Amino acid sequence: MDFEFSPDQRALQDLTRRFVEREISKDAVAIWDRENEFPLPLLDKMAEIGLMGASIPEEYGGSGGGVMEETIVLEELARHSSTVALAYGLDISFGAVTIERHGTEAQKQEFLPQIANGAVHFALSMTEPDGGTDILGAMKTTAVAEGDDYVINGAKVFTTGINIASYLFVVARTSRDPEKPSRGLTVFLVHKDTPGISWNKIEKLGSKFLHSYEVVYQNVRVPKSSIIGQEGRGWHAVLDTLNNERIFIAATCVGLAQGAFEDANQYAKERRAYDRPIGQFQAVQHQLAETLTDIELARLMTYKAAWMQDKGQDCSLPAAMAKLFASEAAFRATDRGMRVMAGYGFTMEYHMQRYYRDIRQLIFAPITNEMNKNFIAQVGCGQPKSY
Numbered sequence: 001m002d003f004e005f006s007p008d009q010r011a012l013q014d015l016t017r018r019f020v021e022r023e024i025s026k027d028a029v030a031i032w033d034r035e036n037e038f039p040l041p042l043l044d045k046m047a048e049i050g051l052m053g054a055s056i057p058e059e060y061g062g063s064g065g066g067v068m069e070e071t072i073v074l075e076e077l078a079r080h081s082s083t084v085a086l087a088y089g090l091d092i093s094f095g096a097v098t099i100e101r102h103g104t105e106a107q108k109q110e111f112l113p114q115i116a117n118g119a120v121h122f123a124l125s126m127t128e129p130d131g132g133t134d135i136l137g138a139m140k141t142t143a144v145a146e147g148d149d150y151v152i153n154g155a156k157v158f159t160t161g162i163n164i165a166s167y168l169f170v171v172a173r174t175s176r177d178p179e180k181p182s183r184g185l186t187v188f189l190v191h192k193d194t195p196g197i198s199w200n201k202i203e204k205l206g207s208k209f210l211h212s213y214e215v216v217y218q219n220v221r222v223p224k225s226s227i228i229g230q231e232g233r234g235w236h237a238v239l240d241t242l243n244n245e246r247i248f249i250a251a252t253c254v255g256l257a258q259g260a261f262e263d264a265n266q267y268a269k270e271r272r273a274y275d276r277p278i279g280q281f282q283a284v285q286h287q288l289a290e291t292l293t294d295i296e297l298a299r300l301m302t303y304k305a306a307w308m309q310d311k312g313q314d315c316s317l318p319a320a321m322a323k324l325f326a327s328e329a330a331f332r333a334t335d336r337g338m339r340v341m342a343g344y345g346f347t348m349e350y351h352m353q354r355y356y357r358d359i360r361q362l363i364f365a366p367i368t369n370e371m372n373k374n375f376i377a378q379v380g381c382g383q384p385k386s387y
């Protein structure tokens, strides 16, 4: 057993950390958050130093790393901004992985180098207004074949990142089998400027500069060549990216927890009460100690799942457990951080309130922790499927 990063991984971590200190200061993030404005040139800068291509194969313009490299970058980004990490994850942990695993050679040649050089960005348009957990039951968007094209009609909700994306992965029904609702779904890669797509921003509590939208698809005509994977086998493609998605969220939560912890720890060294730093009070020390321990465990679980995925092992259970534990651990880290900082933690002048707001969504998106526990109970404990 070896707990060390390789020299290349250590170098990637150092590179990302220095980039984050320079380009993603917490004060800059506070401005983006307040103004609801994503700094798009940031992604270009990340591409310039090789972060966008860190896990893309060399033959497609990347540097050939894997899920562990993604994890390293995500964790460092999320230390200062989980929102920037989510934007990175949409392109890399979702977009690149989906195309790499299910795209045709032509799609790989077209998109992967453009992801590595920061020219294209992606959003996932899957969840519908009737529900995200029972996605198969709720999915009403259809795509009907017409000659060499498909015509998409329907409505989505919470499609995130259209403010920076060029392409949307749209999941739609191309056929319906009442016996097997997972059959007949198809994934389309659709340029967001395609006629017939309109969107409406949803105001939300956190991640304020990566906007989420209700999206309407009205007679959106796309060529057959925009299908990713096989027609009617979209659910298979979605499921195949889930482990990666869970590791992506877990890594983001580890970084977010670390950032919140660092703020609280520093504050405890500086803030004074009763003629001593508040960090001298055991009640404060224990909150910090519990958070540090939570982070260590969440990080180990996340790295293990990433390592297994890179080795080609089945990591579905460790990835689900990592997402569950890391998101709850990060939530606790922000809650304790707020307790340690008390009044100032609640003010917009400090960053703790942003960590506290931003973590909320990762408890239930992209998968709710309740649904995650259903999976863990079923696969890990051998209990019957509960739904």
Ligand SMILES: Cc1cc2nc3c(=O)[nH]c(=O)nc-3n(C[C@H](O)[C@H](O)[C@H](O)COP(=O)(O)OP(=O)(O)OC[C@H]3O[C@@H](n4cnc5c(N)ncnc54)[C@H](O)[C@@H]3O)c2cc1C
Binding pocket: 123, 124, 125, 126, 127, 130, 131, 132, 133, 134, 157, 158, 159, 160, 161, 204, 207, 212, 361, 364, 365, 366, 367, 368, 369, 370, 371, 374, 386, 387
């Ligand atoms: C900020 C944000 C960004 C998002 N980004 C995207 C995106 O980019 N693309 C996209 O497609 N979607 C996105 N989503 C949607 C997200 O994936 C869903 O919110 C999530 O899947 C939960 O679905 P829901 O909100 O409809 O809740 P529901 O499915 O309505 O669930 C409500 C509650 O019921 C519980 N529940 C339901 N069924 C069960 C069961 N069988 N057992 C136990 N409990 C159950 C859930 O756990 C939850 O507590 C985003 C959501 C948010 C908030």
